[in-house]
Amino acid sequence: MAERLDGGTSKDESFARDAIPCMDDVYRFALSLTRDPADAQDIVQETYLRAYRSWHTFVPGSDCRRWLFTICRNAFLRSRQQTRLEVEAIDGDAESIAAAREHGAMIADGTDRLLSTVDLGPALDRALAGLDEPFRSAVQLVDVEDQSYEAAAEILGVPIGTVRSRLFRARRQMQQHLRAHAIDAGFQSVAEGGRE
Amino acid sequence: MSQGSKMPDEVREIDCLSAVRQLWDYLDEELDDQRMVEIRHHLLTCKECLPHAEFGRRFIQALSRARERHVMPPAVRAQVMSALAQSGFSPE
Numbered sequence: 001m002a003e004r005l006d007g008g009t010s011k012d013e014s015f016a017r018d019a020i021p022c023m024d025d026v027y028r029f030a031l032s033l034t035r036d037p038a039d040a041q042d043i044v045q046e047t048y049l050r051a052y053r054s055w056h057t058f059v060p061g062s063d064c065r066r067w068l069f070t071i072c073r074n075a076f077l078r079s080r081q082q083t084r085l086e087v088e089a090i091d092g093d094a095e096s097i098a099a100a101r102e103h104g105a106m107i108a109d110g111t112d113r114l115l116s117t118v119d120l121g122p123a124l125d126r127a128l129a130g131l132d133e134p135f136r137s138a139v140q141l142v143d144v145e146d147q148s149y150e151a152a153a154e155i156l157g158v159p160i161g162t163v164r165s166r167l168f169r170a171r172r173q174m175q176q177h178l179r180a181h182a183i184d185a186g187f188q189s190v191a192e193g194g195r196e
Numbered sequence: 197m198s199q200g201s202k203m204p205d206e207v208r209e210i211d212c213l214s215a216v217r218q219l220w221d222y223l224d225e226e227l228d229d230q231r232m233v234e235i236r237h238h239l240l241t242c243k244e245c246l247p248h249a250e251f252g253r254r255f256i257q258a259l260s261r262a263r264e265r266h267v268m269p270p271a272v273r274a275q276v277m278s279a280l281a282q283s284g285f286s287p288e
Contacts (some may be wrong), residue, residue, distance in 0.1 A: 016287035023204065023276065027268035041272045045279050052285055093217045100216045100248045112251055121265050128262070143259040149226050166222050171255070190222045 015055050018064045019048070025145055026068050032140040033076045033128060046075040069141065069155045078153075092161065095168035102175045120178070127177035135170035140168050166186035207237040211223075215245050223252045 015102040023044065030043040050071050051058075059069055106112035114120070128139060135158065141152040142163070149167075208230075215238040221227045222235045240248050277285075 012285055012287050015285065020287070023270045023273060025263075025267075027272065028263070028266050031266070037269075037272075041275060043266075044272070045276045048276050048280055049283055052280055052283055096217050096220050097213070100219065100245075103248050103251050104247075107247065121261065124259055124262065125265065128259075139259065143256055144262045146260065149224070164221070164226075171220065174200075174259075175255070 006093070011055055012106035014060065015052060018058070018060075019051055019055070019068060022065045022068050023048070025065055029069055029072055029137075029140055030076065032128070032136050032144075033073070033133070043072060043075050043079065046079075047072040050075065063151065065145070066147065066151050066155060068147070069147070071105055073137070073157075090165035090169050090195050092168045095165060095172055099168065099172045099175060102172055102179070105165075106175070106179050106182070109179075109183075111179050114178060114182040114185065123178055123181040124174070127174040127181075129172060130174065130177060131170050135166050137174070138163055138166040139170045139174070208234055210234050212238075212242060212245055215242070216248060216254050219249060219252055222288055223249065244255075 026047055027040060027044050030047070031040040031178065034040045034043060047068060051068055054071075058064065082105065103112060128136060128144075131139065137151060137156060141147040141155060147155065149160045149163050152167075154165045156163065212268070215235050218227060218231060218235055222232060227235070235239075239246050
């Protein structure tokens, strides 16, 4: 007979209802961590097997994606035999100011128009993949998976301020990548041509 | 607080540096109500800062669309489901 949990729902029924629909999200996060589809598959499988075994610890009604992301992150760290990815101290406020400065440069050379005129998907994917950990995880969780700073901090096991500073640095680095992409795509020359 | 909510009568003026420093927090809606109002008020009245906010919003929106671009390959999903079944998972 199936194990019963809250309200007469079986373990398998509630796992199928709450955890299985998050698999795309967990896969994306695993892929952002590993940058390798085969490794991502291993991490997702490990995540779901662990989640299934530990399903009795999941609090019904709480954020299942957050719970799975945390398991996924831990599975990744175990696979790399790391307990913590170290990063130098970053000033989030200074990164915000630098991002505005970077955007100012994009306005000046016309490359900011790229964001509103072409499909940025491929360029953004390359920019995101090009980020080093732990910056990539911060962007993946907050910008792609729509997690709050607080949720991302819990998943990554770091203070909220660390998520914030990593996120802001990562966004600035991605802006720089987009600007380079725009110049390669000829946006700068169009803008400069208009001033000539 | 949502960015579309009503502005209170008295809003503390902030300078551009303060607004830009908190711009990402504002766009992520991670500030408290008072700061959200202050920055929104600044952006409504500052021609210098508004383009930065609009750019930041477009940037974040473009990034969020990565969710639509990247879905799990069916073969990978099948593999994970098979492993779960071997562990006893049976949703039927």
